[in-house]
Amino acid sequence: MEWKNRADAVIIGGGIIGASTAYYLAKNGMKNIVLLEKDTICGGSTGRCGAGIRAQWGTEMNCRLGVAALDIFEQLDQELGMDIGLNQGGYLLVAYTPEEVETLRRGMVLQNSLGIESRMVTLSEARKICPGLAADDALAFFFHARDGHADPFLTTFAYMEAAKRLGVRCFRHTACTGILVEDNTVRGVLTDKGEILAPLVINCAGAYAQFIAKMAGIDLPNWGERHEIMITEPVAPGVCPCMLMSFSGNYYIQQRPHGSIICGMSPEGHPEDYEMKTTWQFIEAMSAILARLLPRTRGIRIARHWSGMYDMTPDAQPIIGETDVKNFYHSTGYSGHGFMLAPVAGKILAQHLTGQRPDIDFSMLDYRRFARGEHIRESNVV
Numbered sequence: 001m002e003w004k005n006r007a008d009a010v011i012i013g014g015g016i017i018g019a020s021t022a023y024y025l026a027k028n029g030m031k032n033i034v035l036l037e038k039d040t041i042c043g044g045s046t047g048r049c050g051a052g053i054r055a056q057w058g059t060e061m062n063c064r065l066g067v068a069a070l071d072i073f074e075q076l077d078q079e080l081g082m083d084i085g086l087n088q089g090g091y092l093l094v095a096y097t098p099e100e101v102e103t104l105r106r107g108m109v110l111q112n113s114l115g116i117e118s119r120m121v122t123l124s125e126a127r128k129i130c131p132g133l134a135a136d137d138a139l140a141f142f143f144h145a146r147d148g149h150a151d152p153f154l155t156t157f158a159y160m161e162a163a164k165r166l167g168v169r170c171f172r173h174t175a176c177t178g179i180l181v182e183d184n185t186v187r188g189v190l191t192d193k194g195e196i197l198a199p200l201v202i203n204c205a206g207a208y209a210q211f212i213a214k215m216a217g218i219d220l221p222n223w224g225e226r227h228e229i230m231i232t233e234p235v236a237p238g239v240c241p242c243m244l245m246s247f248s249g250n251y252y253i254q255q256r257p258h259g260s261i262i263c264g265m266s267p268e269g270h271p272e273d274y275e276m277k278t279t280w281q282f283i284e285a286m287s288a289i290l291a292r293l294l295p296r297t298r299g300i301r302i303a304r305h306w307s308g309m310y311d312m313t314p315d316a317q318p319i320i321g322e323t324d325v326k327n328f329y330h331s332t333g334y335s336g337h338g339f340m341l342a343p344v345a346g347k348i349l350a351q352h353l354t355g356q357r358p359d360i361d362f363s364m365l366d367y368r369r370f371a372r373g374e375h376i377r378e379s380n381v382v
């Protein structure tokens with residue numbers, strides 16, 4: 001593709017956040033958009049994630065974002081003209097302590113007040129939803145049928161292809177190496193292929209976003225946190241058709257439509273860690289949880305095991321908005337829920353940048369909240 005050294009907007013990062021932002025900006029009429037990806041589209045966290053989608057959250061902001069994203073996911077195939085592999089088997093949340101039951105119950109009341117039809121279910125109902133389940137030690141279960149998962153590759157490619165049809169130019173294997181700033185205003189980017197002058201730059205670089213921000217002298221309190229995840233060989237369907245998740249139990253497990261079971265858990269202590277290695281400790285701990293919760297999985301083989309990065313912030317909530325450098329925007333810090341929020345995150349930022357009123361006011365996701373000590377307390381995260 002022919003290199004152009006001028007653009008109306010440059011987006012850094014070809015994961016789901018960059019792709020959806022590019023698509024909605026172009027859909028809203030912005031011309032001459034360039035997306036830069038240092039490796040391949042979907043080669044970062046997006047292509048390594050569990051791809052769960054849910055609206056069962058504990059804060060009003062996340063509930064609103066979650067259900068708005070679900071609304072988009074449910075019609076995204078038609079909108080983008082490509083299959084995104086959406087599967088709505090629901091999320092079954094498992095509580096193990098009285099405090100957790102109360103937290104999830106409060107979350108359910110909040111969700112219901114916002115039109116999210118989550119409900120508390122008994123163990124026998126939970127077993128109908130998840131036939132392989134043996135969670136006799138659990139105290140309560142909460143379920144929302146519209147939750148589920150989509151294919152992260154198909155979804156990102158669908159956004160990217162639709163964006164390209166609208167004129168977005170995507171340069172793969174092109175790294176942003178500097179941010180051009182003059183009079184405290186962004187003027188463009190430097191890359192390993194040359195410079196691009198642009199009046200708007202959006203940092204969607206996932207777990208590397210803080211390094212990009214630093215190029216313009218902005219300190220983001222983000223860090224990369226390595227998370228391991230594994231997938232089993234395919235087994236008979238119906239073992240765990242919903243996403244089974246517990247915050248205190250530290251697991252998420254789901255059977256894909258073709259039979260494989262995908263599952264993960266958080267590393268102890270949540271350390272900063274950019275090394276994409278895998279460990280035996282994870283295999284052992286995760287397999288023990290699988291065998292205990294879903295006894296039918298005993299003896300099945302692990303097909304693949306990999307790691308990827310959560311792009312963490314101090315409150316595990318995203319940063320969306322402009323920084324102290326004018327027209328240098330960020331959409332980053334999505335922790336373990338950037339895939340599910342991407343459709344709405346891209347849409348509302350694009351609305352803001354093209355002079356429309358965003359469907360959801362995202363001003364509270366401003367990165368200055370950390371300096372002000374205004375952390376968003378979300379309980380429903382693994």
Ligand SMILES: Cc1cc2nc3c(=O)[nH]c(=O)nc-3n(C[C@H](O)[C@H](O)[C@H](O)COP(=O)(O)OP(=O)(O)OC[C@H]3O[C@@H](n4cnc5c(N)ncnc54)[C@H](O)[C@@H]3O)c2cc1C
Pocket residue numbers: 012013014015016017018036037038039040041042043044045046047048049050051052053174175176177204205206207208212227228229264307308309310311331332334335336337338339340341
């Ligand atoms: C194991 C695991 C499980 C997860 N499960 C879920 C889940 O179930 N549901 C959910 O919603 N989320 C989940 N997540 C989180 C989710 O993957 C992320 O929040 C989401 O993918 C973030 O998307 P992104 O586009 O911001 O980042 P990425 O997909 O990482 O994209 C950023 C891109 O920026 C590129 N880049 C970086 N630096 C530069 C540069 N200098 N120049 C050019 N390009 C650059 C990178 O190469 C990368 O491709 C999970 C994550 C992991 C690791």
